[in-house]
Amino acid sequence: MTRARLYLLLSLILLLLLSVFGERLxxxxxxxxxxxxxxxxxxxxxxxxxxxxxxxxxxxxxxxxGFMAVGAYASGCWSNNLDPMLLSLIGGSTNxxxxxxxxxxxxxxxxLLAAITGLLVGIPSLRLRGDYxxxxxxxxxxxxxxxxxxxxxxxxxxxxxxxxxxxxxFWTFGIAALCSYTVLGLVHSTYGRGFxxxxxxxxxxxxxxxxxxxxxxxxxxxxxxxxxxxxxxxAHFKAFITPEGFNFxxxxxxxxMVILGGMGxxxxxxxxxxxxxxxxxxxxSLSHTSxxxxxxxxxxxxxxxxxSLLLILFMLTRPQGLFGSRLAVxxxxxxxxxxxx
Amino acid sequence: xxSLLQLNHCTIRFGGLTAVSDLCLExxxxxxxxxxxxxxxGKTTVFNLVTGVYQLTSGEVRFxxxxxxxxxxxxxxxxxxxxxxxNIRLFSSLTVFDNVRAACNLHLKHGVRDALLRSKxxxxxxxxIAKKTMELLQIFGLxxxxxxxxxxxxxxxxxxxxxxxxxxxxxxxxxxxxxxxGMNPVEKSSLMKLIDMIQERFQIxxxxxxxxxxxxxxxxxxxxxxxxxxxxxxxxxxxxxxxxKVVEAYLGGDAQxxxxxx
Numbered sequence: 001m002t003r004a005r006l007y008l009l010l011s012l013i014l015l016l017l018l019s020v021f022g023e024r025l026x027x028x029x030x031x032x033x034x035x036x037x038x039x040x041x042x043x044x045x046x047x048x049x050x051x052x053x054x055x056x057x058x059x060x061x062x063x064x065x066g067f068m069a070v071g072a073y074a075s076g077c078w079s080n081n082l083d084p085m086l087l088s089l090i091g092g093s094t095n096x097x098x099x100x101x102x103x104x105x106x107x108x109x110x111x112l113l114a115a116i117t118g119l120l121v122g123i124p125s126l127r128l129r130g131d132y133x134x135x136x137x138x139x140x141x142x143x144x145x146x147x148x149x150x151x152x153x154x155x156x157x158x159x160x161x162x163x164x165x166x167x168x169x170f171w172t173f174g175i176a177a178l179c180s181y182t183v184l185g186l187v188h189s190t191y192g193r194g195f196x197x198x199x200x201x202x203x204x205x206x207x208x209x210x211x212x213x214x215x216x217x218x219x220x221x222x223x224x225x226x227x228x229x230x231x232x233x234x235a236h237f238k239a240f241i242t243p244e245g246f247n248f249x250x251x252x253x254x255x256x257m258v259i260l261g262g263m264g265x266x267x268x269x270x271x272x273x274x275x276x277x278x279x280x281x282x283x284x285s286l287s288h289t290s291x292x293x294x295x296x297x298x299x300x301x302x303x304x305x306x307x308s309l310l311l312i313l314f315m316l317t318r319p320q321g322l323f324g325s326r327l328a329v330x331x332x333x334x335x336x337x338x339x340x341x
Numbered sequence: 342x343x344s345l346l347q348l349n350h351c352t353i354r355f356g357g358l359t360a361v362s363d364l365c366l367e368x369x370x371x372x373x374x375x376x377x378x379x380x381x382x383g384k385t386t387v388f389n390l391v392t393g394v395y396q397l398t399s400g401e402v403r404f405x406x407x408x409x410x411x412x413x414x415x416x417x418x419x420x421x422x423x424x425x426x427x428n429i430r431l432f433s434s435l436t437v438f439d440n441v442r443a444a445c446n447l448h449l450k451h452g453v454r455d456a457l458l459r460s461k462x463x464x465x466x467x468x469x470i471a472k473k474t475m476e477l478l479q480i481f482g483l484x485x486x487x488x489x490x491x492x493x494x495x496x497x498x499x500x501x502x503x504x505x506x507x508x509x510x511x512x513x514x515x516x517x518x519x520x521x522x523g524m525n526p527v528e529k530s531s532l533m534k535l536i537d538m539i540q541e542r543f544q545i546x547x548x549x550x551x552x553x554x555x556x557x558x559x560x561x562x563x564x565x566x567x568x569x570x571x572x573x574x575x576x577x578x579x580x581x582x583x584x585x586k587v588v589e590a591y592l593g594g595d596a597q598x599x600x601x602x603x
Contacts, residue, residue, distance in 0.1 A: 002459065182457060189456035190467060193443040197432045204430035207392060209418035209447025209510050218453055264434075 008181045012174050019170035026169070038237050040277035041172035042230050045179045047257035047273040048266055049226035052183050054255065055263035056192070057219040058199025060130060063121070063137030064254045066144040067224040069246035070117050071110035071231025073154050076162040076241060079106045083164060103166035107175075107232040114228020115221050117144075122220035126213055129202070141251055148243045159242035160235075167237035175233065176270075179226045184266055186222065195219055199264075260314065262321025271322055280307055345370050345546050346422075346514055351390060351400035360386045362570040363400070368514065373540055373547045375561030377554075379590055382567040384550040385427055388516050391548075392424050393417045405513070419447045423512035425503040427519045427550075431491045437502060438487040441477060444509035445470040474509065480542070481505050481535075497528045501535070508539070514546045515539070521553045529553060533560050558582065566590065 027034045046064060053061045083102050091098040125136040148154050155161075186192050194215040197205040202212050235241050253276070261272030283303035286292050346368040353361045361383045368374050376384050389395045391402055393414040402409040409417055432440050455463040478484040481501050486494060491502060500520055507515055517536070521529045533556055540547055551557045557564060558578040566574040566581060568590040574581055581587055 185457050185459070186453070189459075189463065190442075190446055190449055190451070190470070191453055191456050193435070193439055194446050196435055196439075197443045197446075200432040200434050201430050203394070204426065204432065205443075206394075206414040207418060207424050207426075207430075208444040208506060209415045210443070211413070211415045 004181060004185065008177055011177045012170075015170045015173050015177075019168050023168050023170075036277060036281055037169070038167060038172050038233075040274045041169075041176050042233050042237070043254070043257065043273040043277050044176040044270050045172075045226055045230040045233070046254045047261065047269045048176070048179050048183055049223040049230070050254050051258045051261070051264065051266060051269045052186070052195070052219045053216075053223045054258050055265070055269070056183075056187055056199065057195040057216055059126065059216055059219070060134040061137040061220070061223070062134050062248070062251050062255065063139075063141035063144075064223070064227050065246040065248070065250035066137075066141035067114045067118060067227035068231035068234065068250065069141075069144050069148060069243070070224075071114040071228025072235040072241050072246070073148060073160065073231075074113040074228070075106045075110035075232030076160050076235045077154065078109045079103075079162060079164045079166075079236070080160075099164075099166060100171075103164065103171065103236065106164070106166075106236075107171070107229050110232035110235075111225045111228040114231065115225040117228075118221045118224025119217065122217045122224075123213075126216040126220060138248065138251070141246075141248060145243045145246055148246075155242075157243065159240055161240050162235045162238075164236050165239050167233045172233055172237075175226070175229055179229075180266055180270065182222065182226070187266075191215070191218065256311065260311070260321055262323040265321065265323035268321055268323030275322075279310070280304070283307060343369055345372075345405060346391065346548070347403040348387075348391070349401045349403065351387075351402065352398045353386060353390060353395055354398045360570050361390065361567075364567075364570075364572055366565055366572070366575075368546050368548055370513075371540070371544060371546055372563065373536070373549065373561050375557040375564040376548060376550045376567065377552070377557055377564060378567035381569075382590075383570040384567055385518060386570075387567070388424060388518055388548075388550065391417075391516065392422060415447065418510055418512075421511070421513035422516065423507035423510045423514075424516040425500075425507050425518055425520060427522065429496075429499050429503055431499060431502060431506070433490075433492045435491060436487065437478070437483060437489050437491050437494065438474060440491050440502060441474045441506050441509045442470050444506045445473065447510055477505050477509055497524060497532075500524070500532070504535070504539070508543060512545055514548065517547060517549045517551075519550055519552060521551055521556045529556055532556070536560055 026037070046068065050061065050064045053059050079102070083106070086102050086105070087098055090101065121137070121140050125133060125140070128136060149157050187195065194210055197208065197210055198212045198215050205212050257273045257276050258269055260276065261269030280303060283306055287297045287303070344367040346366075348364055348366040351361055351364045352359065364387065376387060378384050386395065390397060391409070393409065393412050393416070397410060404417075404420055404422060407420070409420070432443060435443065449466065451460070451462040451466055454460070475484060475487075478487060481504070483498065483502060483505065486498065491499065494502060504515075504517070504520070520536070521532055524532060536547060536549070537560060539545070549557065549561060562577060564576065564578055564581045565572060566584070566587050573586045573590060574584045
């Protein structure tokens with residue numbers, strides 16, 4: 001067993017223990033923090049998967065919320081319609097193992113459907129480069145949102161209640177760990193070098209026999225798969241989803257996390273996702289504490305302005321992100337055969 | 342099959358401009374052919390035609406008796422044509438080692454799943470690639486830079502690395518686009534030795550675009566001269582040097598002769 005797999009297994013076991021013994025306590029006693037915790041886990045999945053496309057493969061996708069929406073609605077629909085039947089087949093709704101199995105199936109459906117959507121969107125659009133790809137993916141995200149707005153069986157603008165509520169710490173952070181493992185595993189492999197060559201120089205990559213479209217589609221589909229699962233987790237956590245939850249700004253949020261974390265650094269992007277989930281809440285809570293003099297509370301009321309200002313300041317002082325490519329590069333150079341297989 | 346690469350009446354037009362006009366050229370196995378001509382004569386365009394970057398307006402390109410027209414650049418590379426670039430295009434965020442390893446990707450047999458699960462086929466193939474890469478780097482004396490970022494190599498070494506990277510694709514034909522550009526005389530003469538060595542060791546054909554006459558005349562046994570997209574001469578160096586059309590194309594002549602060429 002490799003070191004990476006060992007870490008993955010260890011973290012999964014720890015999460016399982018935490019989830020089994022601590023979940024109820026955290027969720028009941030610290031509901032507010034529990035909400036932030038789960039949201040940051042979902043954001044980690046979104047950001048790390050998008051980093052495969054925007055960071056490592058150098059494509060600019062602005063449609064991640066679209067894939068998340070596909071996953072959320074697919075999972076919601078599936079669970080609403082099929083879960084009661086499936087649960088009665090395998091042991092009833094009170095059986096924790098049965099309900100978790102049902103959730104895995106629901107997440108799988110969400111991921112697969114999002115991945116298929118990614119394939120369908122990716123094959124034609126990934127022949128485009130840079131700004132053009134950004135606009136096409138942006139358009140795709142809007143099409144998904146508008147389509148859901150007009151589909152009555154998905155609740156249209158009324159939104160969709162999702163039954164189940166299976167999302168817990170284990171699944172959220174377990175999937176986040178699995179997503180990071182997948183992305184890092186791909187990046188430190190033959191395929192990863194393919195992604196990086198596409199980012200560095202497409203013309204040279206093609207001249208070296210690399211089918212750039214194929215590599216872009218692989219990255220895109222893997223990213224879409226995990227965005228779909230993130231959508232499923234989101235749907236089962238919020239128990240109620242609306243098309244507005246997956247608008248353009250949701251995509252931009254994820255892109256900001258990737259850029260802030262440092263394009264092409266999974267560690268950085270993980271941290272940025274957590275940081276950017278916590279920061280707005282932190283700014284909110286600061287205005288209720290005595291650390292900040294009451295005179296400045298007015299300033300904190302406009303926390304979104306402050307948040308934007310902080311982002312600008314951060315980008316001015318660290319344009320390469322939290323863990324910029326400089327560090328990532330040095331790390332790669334230090335351990336070249338990181339194909340620890 | 343006597344010729345490896347065959348250009349039959351190749352023409353390419355960009356709007357009103359005929360960049361290459363009715364070009365016929367053959368390269369046999371193991372041959373080293375020079376392609377020269379003044380600036381803008383269409384030499385690099387010929388490279389881009391052969392490698393599929395541009396599509397022909399008319400004519401055909403054959404390689405090992407198969408038509409290459411309309412194929413994608415990466416397919417053409419997998420058939421056995423590799424190239425270097427006039428302005429160096431290495432993968433700047435990769436190390437020297439990874440630059441060469443990445444060029445081995447076109448022959449991959451394992452899939453994404455194997456790579457992700459680190460299955461046996463992945464591990465075995467990755468080891469083979471690493472071994473082949475090390476061998477290539479050793480041949481070209483670049484193994485001590487293996488972990489260096491390629492952009493921090495010296496200019497001459499970057500040029501060499503580009504050649505190594507092209508060779509990693511297992512080509513039968515190597516297209517070198519001005520490999521001596523920007524090199525000093527010492528580097529140039531070592532480059533000439535290097536090209537000789539490559540041909541001998543890897544048993545491949547080379548098509549060389551070069552401005553430097555000393556390099557071209559020194560190593561090529563056959564030279565093709567382009568001017569304004571037209572082939573104006575072809576033959577061994579001694580003949581080319583004496584050819585009045587070539588001298589005129591390079592040094593200028595009266596306008597009448599030029600218009601008869603165009």
